[in-house]
Amino acid sequence: MAIQISPSILSADFAHLAQEAAAVADSADWLHVDVMDNHFVPNLTLGLPIVESLHKAAALPLDCHLMIEDPDRWAPAYAEAGAGSVTIHAEAAKSPVRTLREIRRLGARAGLALNPATPVEPYADLFGELDMLLVMSVDPGFGGQKFLDVVLPKIRRARQLIRSTDAAVWLQVDGGVSAETIERCAEAGADVFVAGSAVYGQEDPAAAVDALRAQAERAAG
C-alpha cells in the first residue's frame, strides 16, 4: 500500500495557482482541486475553466473533488477537462454507477466520497466501480477545519471492506489532515492523504509534503 499525498489548492493563493502547483510538483503525487457550488456545500470555489487551465499549467495530475449538486451532470466534463481523478459525493449522486462508469470511460480514475455522517457499508457492493473511496474527516465546505476523530472507525471498516472485496480501491482521507492527525489516519488504513492548510499554510509546502509522507509511511508500517 503506497502512501500518496494530495495537497489541496483550496489553501493556496488563487491568484497564483500555477506557482502554487509548481511548489509541490516534485514532492506530491496529486493536486487536490476542491470544486464547490454553494449548494451542496455553503461555499463557492472554482469550476471547469480553471480546471482546464490548471491541467495545462500543472505537472501533477489533478484530483478533482466535486462538492456539487448534480454530479451526474457535471462530473464527466471534469474527466474531459483532463482531471486524472474525479470524485463525486454519494449524498449528491442520483446515478452513481452510471456516473462512475462514465468517468472511467473518459479515462479518469473514479472516486466516491462519503461525508462524516454517511455510512460506508451500503456502498461496499459498488467497490468494483471505484478506483478510490474518499472518507471525509470534516463536513465539507472549508479548509482549516478540525479533524473529526469520530470517522476513524469508518476508515478502519472501509479498509476491511476493501480487503474483503479484493477491489483495488485507494482509500483517501480529506479534512484536518496534519502532522497531528495523519498517523491516526494511516494506522486506520488510509493510503491517500489530502492536506490543505498543513501544506499551503506552511513556509515550505514541499517540505511539509515530505514530512507528512514520512509520518504516514512510518505509521502504516
Ligand code: DX5
Ligand atoms: C474541505 C475540502 C478539503 C480542504 C481540506 O471541504 O474538501 O479538501 O481543502 O483542507 P484542510 O486540509 O485544511 O482541512
Ligand code: ZN
Ligand atoms: Zn477536498
